Amino acid sequence: MLTVGIDLAAEAARTAVAWVDWSAGRARIIRLVAGADDDLIVEAMLGADKAGVDCPLGWPDKFVDFVCAHRAGDVRVPEGLVGRAWRRDLALRVTDQVVHEQTGLTPLSVSADRIGxxxxxxAALLAELARRGRPVDRRGRGAVVEVYPAACLKRWGLPYRGYKRAANLTELGLLVDRLLEAAPWLDPGEYEPLCRASDDATDAVVSALAARASALGLVGAPTAEQEGTAATEGWIVLPTTSLDRLVTDA
Incomplete structure (x- = not known):
């Protein structure tokens, strides 16, 4: 099996893609690119058995409705709610709120933060995949799933904060150490130095591991009530098992 992890930023400079090959109880990083453009990302997704993307796959339905209402001049505030309370469902998708309930972490707001x-x-990448005959099921049932590295790391008992940006390279190195200790079956090969130098690259690798968990069915899924919303807003797949299951279930 080949899984791909994509730490997606607005521009190529902060975007990384990792390819991980799984076989015989082992996993090997066979390629890792920091500074990935759209063409490389699309080709990586098309060639993967499962691809994990660290980026929202959609916007909150209620936010979309709100913007449409605002355009028409007909915004209505829900009765009995004031301030942040009525804006919560505009800022956070259902899956974001579920992640917070289950992990204590709150993903960045796609409608109220720069991750938009x-x-x-x-959205443009997903449209290109569809044009090439591989439409994406935003609920995570197809070849592309939405992932959240920080939540995965926390679920796996690994450091999940404080390793971002050049000022925290020591912490990033410690995270890589802990990851390789927890997953001795993961061979970083020639790409270990890049993981230690780039948090984008490390997040891409974690995203590829999360994609493997999804491929094996070792992640949470939306409930029947959440299905319709997840199909439009997107759904973050959270691992439900330890790292070791990623190879023992091969």
Whole structure:
């Protein structure tokens, strides 16, 4: 099996893609690119058995409705709610709220934070996949799933904060150490130095591991009530098992 992890940013400079090959109880990083453009990302997705994208696959349905109502001049605030309370469902998707309930972490708001720029890029990439005959099921049932590296790391008992940006290379190195200790079956090969130098690259690798968990069915799924919303907003797949199951279930 080949899984791909994509740490998607608004521009290529902060985007990384990892290819991980799985066989015989082992996993090997066979390619890792920091500074990935759209063409490379699309080709990586098309060639993968499962691809995990660290980026929202959609916007909150209620936010979309709100923008449409605003355009028509007909915004209505829900009765009995004031301030942040009525804006919560505009800022956070259902899956974001589920992730918070289950992990204590809150994903960036696609409608009220800068990650919206990356999501615009992601929307164009998903459209290109559809044009090439591989439409994406935003609920995570197809070849592309939405992932959240910080939540995966926390679920796996690994450091999940404080390793971002050049000022925290020591912490990033410690995360790589812990990851390789927890997953001795993962061979980073020639790409270990890049993981230690780039948090984007490391997040791409974690995204590829999350894609493997999804491929094996070792992740949470939306409930029947959440299905319709997940189909439009997207759904973050959270691992439900330890790292070791990623190879023992091969």
């Amino acid at each position: 720029h990356a999501t615009m890029r992601c």
